[in-house]
Amino acid sequence: MKNVRLVRALQRVEDEYLSRMGLSLPLAAIALVVAADLAAGRDHFITPGIVAAPPLAAITVNWQRTLFIGVLGLAIQVALAPYDGVTDLPDHDVMFGQVFAYGAVTVFSVYIAWRRETGAKAFSAITSVAEAAQHALMRPPEPRVGGIRLAVRYVSAADAAQIGGDLYAVLDTPYGVRALIGDVRGKGLGAVQTSAVVLGAFREAAYDEGGLDQVARRVDISVGRHVTGGDFITALFAQFDKPDSVDLLHYGHVPALRVARDGEVETLYPNEPWLPLGLADMVDEGPTPWRVPLQPGDVLVLCTDGVIEARSPADNTFYPLAERVGALVAGASYDLDDAVQRVYDDLLAHAGGSLTDDVVLLLLAPQRRPLPAHPQDPPLNPV
Numbered sequence: 001m002k003n004v005r006l007v008r009a010l011q012r013v014e015d016e017y018l019s020r021m022g023l024s025l026p027l028a029a030i031a032l033v034v035a036a037d038l039a040a041g042r043d044h045f046i047t048p049g050i051v052a053a054p055p056l057a058a059i060t061v062n063w064q065r066t067l068f069i070g071v072l073g074l075a076i077q078v079a080l081a082p083y084d085g086v087t088d089l090p091d092h093d094v095m096f097g098q099v100f101a102y103g104a105v106t107v108f109s110v111y112i113a114w115r116r117e118t119g120a121k122a123f124s125a126i127t128s129v130a131e132a133a134q135h136a137l138m139r140p141p142e143p144r145v146g147g148i149r150l151a152v153r154y155v156s157a158a159d160a161a162q163i164g165g166d167l168y169a170v171l172d173t174p175y176g177v178r179a180l181i182g183d184v185r186g187k188g189l190g191a192v193q194t195s196a197v198v199l200g201a202f203r204e205a206a207y208d209e210g211g212l213d214q215v216a217r218r219v220d221i222s223v224g225r226h227v228t229g230g231d232f233i234t235a236l237f238a239q240f241d242k243p244d245s246v247d248l249l250h251y252g253h254v255p256a257l258r259v260a261r262d263g264e265v266e267t268l269y270p271n272e273p274w275l276p277l278g279l280a281d282m283v284d285e286g287p288t289p290w291r292v293p294l295q296p297g298d299v300l301v302l303c304t305d306g307v308i309e310a311r312s313p314a315d316n317t318f319y320p321l322a323e324r325v326g327a328l329v330a331g332a333s334y335d336l337d338d339a340v341q342r343v344y345d346d347l348l349a350h351a352g353g354s355l356t357d358d359v360v361l362l363l364l365a366p367q368r369r370p371l372p373a374h375p376q377d378p379p380l381n382p383v
Helices: 002-021 024-040 047-058 063-084 093-138 188-208 212-226 321-329 336-350
Strands: 148-155 166-173 176-184 233-242 245-251 256-259 265-268 290-293 299-303 359-366
Touching: 024 047, 024 063, 047 063, 047 093, 063 093, 148 166, 148 176, 148 336, 166 188, 166 359, 176 188, 176 212, 176 299, 176 359, 188 212, 188 233, 212 233, 212 245, 233 299, 233 359, 256 321, 265 321, 299 321, 299 336, 321 336, 336 359
Parallel strands: none
Antiparallel strands: 148 359, 166 176, 176 233, 233 245, 245 290, 256 265, 256 299, 299 359
C-alpha cells in the first residue's frame, strides 16, 4: 500500500509540474520561432519550426488547449506567409505541404493529449480501487496489537494493481495475539482470490479455535474447499500467549528469524517441516506447533520468499537476510517501524532499486516493561 501511495504522490508531483508549465512552454516555442523568423528577414523561411508547439502542448495541457495551440500556430504561419514570401511563389505546393504537415502533427498531438488524460484517469481509478481492495484484504494492523509491537512492509511487484499473492494478518484473540504470513503460488487475480480465502478463514478460525494447529487445519480445509487448480500456499502461523515465548507452526514457508537485542540472529527452522496449505491432505494428521523462547529485546522477523530471493543485478546473488538483518534490527524492539524501513531499504539497494516479486516484511516484538539501558542504545533523556 505504501507503494500505491508513492506512485500516486509521484503522479501528483508530475501533474502539478506540467500544469504549472501549462501553455507557457508551447507559447514560448511559438514566440521563439516567430522572433527568429522576423530577425532573419524575408530571405529566410523559419516559421515551419512552429510545428514543435503542438507536441509540447500535448505533454503539458489537455487536448482542448493542445488544439488551441495548433490553431494559433497555423494562424501565425498563414499571417507570416506574405512576409516570408511564400505567397509570392508561383507554385503553392510549398504552402500547401507546410499546412498539411502541420495539420497532421496537430491532429496527432491532440490525440496524444487525449490519450494521456484518459490514461491518467484510468490509472488513478485503478490505483484507488487497488488501495481499497488491499485495505479490505490486508487490513493493515496498528503499531501495537494486544501486547505485541509490530511493523510491516507490503510491496507488490505487479504494476498499478499493487495486490499480489503475499499475505499477512495479525489479530488480538482470546488465545493471545495470532499472526499469519503466507505466499500464494502464482500471481494475478487468481492469487488475490486465494489470498482472500486464506485470510478470511484465518480471521474466523483465530477467534474460534483453541489451538494453533486447529486454526491452521481450519484454514487448510477452506483452501481445499474453495481453491481450485492445484494452487497451494506456504504459510507460517505464530501465537503470542506468553510474553517470554512464541508458538510457531510451519507449512512450507520461509523460516522465521529471531534477532536478539545485541544483533545475534537465529534462524528458527521447524522441528517438523510440513507441506504448504492446499497440499496437506496428501499426508495424515498435521504439523505440531513448537515453542520458541523470547528474551527481552528480541524481535521476530517474518518474510516471504520475495525477500530472500531478491537478486543483485551486480553479481546475481540472493539477498542475505540472515546476515544483514541483525545489524539493521538490533535493539529496535521499541522502534520497529524504522527497523523494518532499514531492512526494506537495504533490500532495495541489493536488488538494484526494483523488485520482481511480491514482498512482505513483518517484525514482531512482545511489549514488556522498559528494558535496562543497553551499551549501544542512546540515552533515554539526553541532556
